[in-house]
Amino acid sequence: MGFIFGFLKRLIKCTLYFVIFAAIIVLIPNLPPYTKFTSIKLEPTLPLVGPLALNNALNNPEVLYKGKLLGPEAFHIYNGELYTSLATGEIVKISPGGHVTFVTKIGQPCASLTQEHICGRPLGFAINEKTNQLYIADAYHGIWKVDLKTDKKQLLVSPRVAIEGRLPMLFNSIALADNGDFYWTDSSSDFQLKDGAYSVLTDPSGRLFYYNAAKNESKVLLDDLWFANGVAISPDKQFVVASETSRFRIIKYYISGPKKGKSEVFAAGLPGTPDNIQVLPDGSGFLVALYSTFDDEHPLVSRPISQIPVVRKFLVRLQHLIEIPFAFLNKQSPHIVFEEIVYHLGHFKSIGGLLWDRSGLLQLDWNGNVVAAYYSENEKVPHISDAVVFKDKLYLGAPHKQDFIAAVPVPPLLKKAFASADKQVPKPKVAPTTQQAKVDPPKPKVEKVVKEQPKAQELPKPKPTPTPKPTQAPTTPKPVEKKPVTSTTTAPKATPPPPKVQPKPAEAKPAAAKQPEPKPLTPAPNKPKAEAPTHQRKAEPKKPEIVIQKPVNVDPKPDKGKPAPQQIPIKEDIPSDTAKPSKETLKVITKGGPTEIPNPGV
Structure with missing residues (x-):
């Protein structure tokens, strides 16, 4: 009996010490990071029934290009080749024959991924097929335009220039309009990607922008988005959709028509964290990647504490206080060990262990209704950031540790949606045949x-x-x-x-x-x-x-003599x-x- 009493006494004492310690961290003013913490109410999660019912459509993937690339984040098909952005800072293309070719890079050479703020990290990109120009949203270096023929680069949106009073800190995704303008997202105005783990616990500061190419300026369309991520334009050019990763929803902003300038929730209560968005080639809707999914048995930690700002504030400040001394030591005496600790404490990798290894894809129509859902519970593909149909297979990409592209059989509905894109692939091959006929x-x-x-x-x-x-x-x-x-x-x-x-x-x-x-x-x-x-x-x-x-067969070289x-x-x-x-x-x-x-x- 005395043993139990002594154990309870020690437990109460430890709890008291912890409460005092937590109170100090939470209540002391001017402790970094300097941001807001308020209660945020989230929409209830949609039940996993009907189109959202669990399945194994993305299980048992085929591993492609193993060791040839790292962290394929986003995809785009251009001239019959698959372009993708990598965690190492490059944009590469994959030919139908399977060759991986370097296309361009915005950042500078660096030693390792812990220096990604130097290497650059292209999270989103788009290609203007009329002008052969590549638009890259690099998380650290801003938005650039690159000529695919000459590799000439032009900075369009700088990370060092404030937009309406705030610097964009985490450039994420981009969607091109027909006239050369584009829409883009900044995930956070408070943290860079290397400190992205803080952005999912602090108050939202992401924004949706419209870039006017003629004036070379960006305008804020939506503010206070909780980690603004993928963006896409509707086929009728009536509205733009953008994903709010930490709020598990997709927001709609009208760019034309009677509701121009207004916004509304497009799809809410998603059973996962929405990432990149791909417009379906047949115009029936779009495909959104769920980086990680959850349910009642496997809840996401950040969701229940969204309405408890004190807990979020404590976790962020504690994590930051642990990081500060190592960051100071690394600054005074740079060393790979200090650099690794600082990188992993603030990066998304630090919270990867809190996520369930199940990811998925959602196929939505342009009214926000779920048409179909596809899930992966395979440990080879624990997360999905983007997906596209290429060479009659569904290619799956994910950042961080994935050093390959996963490929699975195309589900029937997606195969139908991408059928129009497949028909366009052979078109570039017609030109050579006609030229040969002219030679004969x-x-x-x-x-x-x-x-x-x-x-x-x-x-x-x-x-x-x-x-x-x-x-x-x-x-x-x-x-x-x-x-x-x-x-x-x-x-x-x-x-x-x-x-x-x-x-x-x-x-x-x-x-x-x-x-x-x-x-x-x-x-x-x-x-x-x-x-x-x-x-x-x-x-x-x-x-x-x-x-x-x-x-x-005549030899054009005459005899020397x-x-x-x-x-x-x-x-x-x-x-x-x-x-x-x-x-x-x-x-x-x-x-x-x-x-x-x-x-x-x-």
Whole structure:
């Protein structure tokens, strides 16, 4: 009996000491952090029945790109490739073939994630497909516009410039309008991301902004949002929706129509913490990620204490008082141990252990009704920050520790909603096919007669009659030089530097060859043997494959010891069974001689 009495006495004494200690922390004025604590009433949580009923639709995910990326936060599909923002500060893209390619980075190089205020942390981004420009909301460095072709960066919203009296401290998400303006969210005006754990226990200070590109200024649309997060624009451009993560709801703000400038609750009492928002491609609504979910058996700690400001104030001040000495030591004598302690005390990672490892997705229509819910109770994906359908799979992303992208089969309703996006993916591939079709037509062109340059004077002999000299055709068994025929007084086609001619007796001929039209020929190959001067003009057969293929394989580099000829002789092997040349091939020869016979293979 005395043992029980002594135990109760010690318990009461410890409780008394704790109450005194808590009272000191709560009641002493001017203790950091300097923010407000008031009672906040939350809407009741929707029951997990009907569309919200629990399921295992996102269980057993496939692990993709393991170790190639860390903390994929948000997704966007552009030109058939998947773009994502990483915890390491980069924006990367994933090709359909599975290659991960660096796109851009706003922050500076840093040693580890504990220096993310230096590395940068892109939480949200959007791509203007008309201008090929990327808009990034970096938690620490503000909102930037990046040209995807040149990587030229422009700061649009600075974290060092106050907006209506307060600095934006935690840039989160962005949604582009058609005219180049955009809507964006600042999760907190009191804390940066590295101290984000405090923002979920203090009074709301998040805001929704509208950025006017013409004036280069931002205007506050909504204030006092409890950790403003994902943002999206309705398909009819009537309103904007933004998620309030710590209030478990989505707020609506009208941007046009009779209710312009007014706001209302769009969806409340969500069974989880809403994060990023994706507009469904078919325009039926949007997809919102639930970073973590809860129920009566697995409550969220911050929810029941929202109406008890004293408890929230004590927890925040206590946590901050523990952090202060380590922050001071790290400032005086920087060390990785002190840096790690400071980082984990204030970061969201410090409260990760208080969350249940169940996450989900909600599919909502534009009236705020829940169409479907999808849940994951797999320890591989304890949290979800964004999701998108890519390559016939539902890709799931999450910040912090996840070093891969999880992929699960697409639920039927989501597959239908993303069907229109899938049809648009093959479109970029159409361009190359049409270009190839345009390249093919030159091949079936009829070839003209050719002539070796030293004997250009002998061209007048054949006359316009369509009969080539049968006596001289046998003198060239197989190799035939293919060149456009020029007039009787000029050598065949010559390019600007005329003096470079291979045969010695023909050195004076190219000088007079400046008459032909400036259409260039195929680059000069290695000169064949000098037997060409004996060749007479010979009509080529109408087989395009013989004539076209040879110029393509010509080596443009001439022999070092010999000057490059202005004419490009082409060797061809003419089969013995080849039909005799048709008469039409000689119709181009007139009495005065042609200036040049165009070569369709060039």
